[in-house]
Amino acid sequence: MKKIALALLPLLFVAGCSNMTINGLVCPTNDQAQIIGDLQQCHVYDLDAVDKALQDPDCKACLEAKGYKVATDLNETK
Secondary structure, three states, X not given: OHHHHHHHHXXXXXXXXXXXXXXXXEOOXXXXXXXXXXXXXXXXXXXXXXXHHOOOHHHHHHHHHOOOEEHHHHHHOO
């Protein structure tokens, strides 16, 4: 589990992830440790697979409960 988190960390630093869209996900914070923890709690272990994970209603609900927004949902409300 730690290896996965460490593998994701550089990607999060590069991406910034604060109010940015990453594969369809808008993060509520720029705290990389919190983001990794939230993603793991919602069973997302690969940033490249975030968009696919969001297709699972349980995963999507988990992330939304933590304050993450799905970019496609944001576009639909405009």
